Amino acid sequence: MTGTPPPDVVCLGESMVTFLPTRPGRLADVPSFDRGIGGAESNVACALAALGHRARWVGRVGRDGFGDHLTEAIGAYGVDVSAVVRDPGRPTGVYFRTATDRAGAAHEVAYYRAGSAASAMGPANVPYDSVTDGRILHLTGITPALSASCLDLVRGLLARRPGRPPLVSFDVNFRPRLWHDRTEAGRVLRDLARGADLVFVGADEARELWGLTSVGAIAEALDGPRLLVVKLGRGGAVVFDRGPDRGPGSHPADGTTPADPDGTAAVDPFGTALHVRAPRVDIVAPVGAGDAFAAGFLSGTLRGLDPKSRVRLGHLTAAAALTVPGDVAVPARRARTDRLAALDDRAWERLRLGPGWTGDDQEVRTS
Template sequence: MVTFLPSRPGRLADAPSFTRTIGGAESNVACALAVAGHRVKWVSQVGQDGFGDHLVEAIGAYGVDVSAVGRDALRPTGIYFRTATDRATDEHEVVYHRAGSAASAMSPATVGPDAVGDARVLHLSGITAALSDDCLALMRELTAPREGRPTVSFDVNFRPGLWREASHGGGVLLELARGADLVFVGADEAEEAWGVAGPEAVRALLPEPATLVVKRGGRGAVVFERDIPARPDGHTPDTPTGTGTPTGTPTPADAVTPADAVTFAAAPRVDVVAPVGAGDAFAAGFLSGTLRGLPVRERIRHGHLMAAAALTAPGDLGHPPARRPPATPHAAAPRRSPWIAHADRLVALDDAAWGRLHLGPGWTRTGADQEGRTP
């Protein structure tokens, strides 16, 4: 969607003007991964209007392949307005104008498995499932077990206001999460959607995914990862592949499921400018580390740093565009980005130095490390 941010704090009714930017869970993840140097394709639909033009051009400027974005001549591009205050307070306002939008018309007929068949990882969001019955049918098809399926990453993203009944939304999201290989969920949203409290209870409810990431806000994140032996092609969950059996499919009844490896990594202290987009950024950082085959603690730390980049910026994205739109539809983003080099230095800190990190606006500038800065 196109996002409009007020020019000053306060109620939407009092905002004299707005700044236009971009937003959307999947596109946020795509842009952040492109900044990290990965080859990324965004699959969606927008209207044949100026807002659609803006989204395609702005997301493409991050180095994201936008060749699979459909243009709908009959339906508009979704837009929304939001205040800059924390969405957890009563002062936070969000006004959506996306009923009947081009994105809500996505379905198995418009986005088939071939559109994502060459991916190593397919990242999906629970928000899309709430947009329409057609979108839900698409999500069910993409998370269904099938030979050659990419590793499916699913961010629960429970938004009660998007569902006709919150309890129905919780059930649908649980169904989709159980079909994924890698699941992201906040401890607070798991309690709201499913009535379970604590990471261990979430894992008990979701034993199917090979990797489960439970985010605990400013405290950090817990990762449950099943110790799955490498397949004959040498791949493991740390090195996703576009071939083979999905790691999230149920094991045979007589198979022995190894115990989870459980890893916790604390989040650094962050001076928050705006909280929107942090969850998407965390997913991008963790996925980046997964694609690079990093150990789980480093994957979590990369997630925290990407989230901190979003938290210290006013919009949904914490980084400027990586470069101009690719010259060809499948051009790859730079394989080694300045952001990754910067983040790797921080991720490598020992526990004491990591615990002293205090990140504020502007920290993402390469070379402006906050190592050793105390509150």
């Protein structure tokens, strides 16, 4: 990477070519698809680049047309793709999905990623310098599920050793289809999360993985990260800031707990907790919203904003993804998101965002 400024954020993981149906219906009935790109880590990199940050995506794709498309499309967002490796013997992963809501019973996803180029990533073939020279390294729980070598890679990057980036971010991103055993997935993902500095986890994921039903229980289980963000869907998010000197085992004596997903209290036994509500959004498709939220929060972190502003930026960047059909959305310009993030609490709670809201000439509803 000689001759270019180091990145603000490095995102490592698999990206795939996605095929989105041109009309609703079963995969068996849809006659044609539009091609796009998808992958949690590259989604984050694309959004961060659109927000004005230097972002690098590190991955492995096949030496095929789909690999060409991925690197070109991700690079077109302004992402540095110079560290992407082209594998001559393994294909680029692809997947197809229906147009219906991911949570719906009729939703279908067909992955063709087994034996993909990305699954061959490991400590021996990912250049360490290209991954660790940014201010933030962003990882997710998808990568360690791809193969044993991918798990070894992520474990090594989360190890506390000389040369580790100043902040390592980890999004749990539990994908049941990628794991053979849910108990094993819970153990591995919890251990990995506890090694990060910043962790994103959905309350629904924590319930599915670890049987945890309160934000307080999640904070207690994930007691390693300095910053923990628990996403509550439409209920917003709770961010725990343990401070630079807090870590595992730093528990209070009074046994108090922070707000449950349906509450608003902010009493945290493991640091300072803050619950930030999400704006109302007219959802087009939920795919990619979690990645966009992480990008918005990381953008605020890079800018040194306070936790409330970081979470609000996460919500606004997620809203940009929720109001378009594809996996990757271009966020609103920084001046627009900053203005909305700075609204007083009453105006923020009245905010309603729909398709097209990211355009500078679009009115934003407060109803």
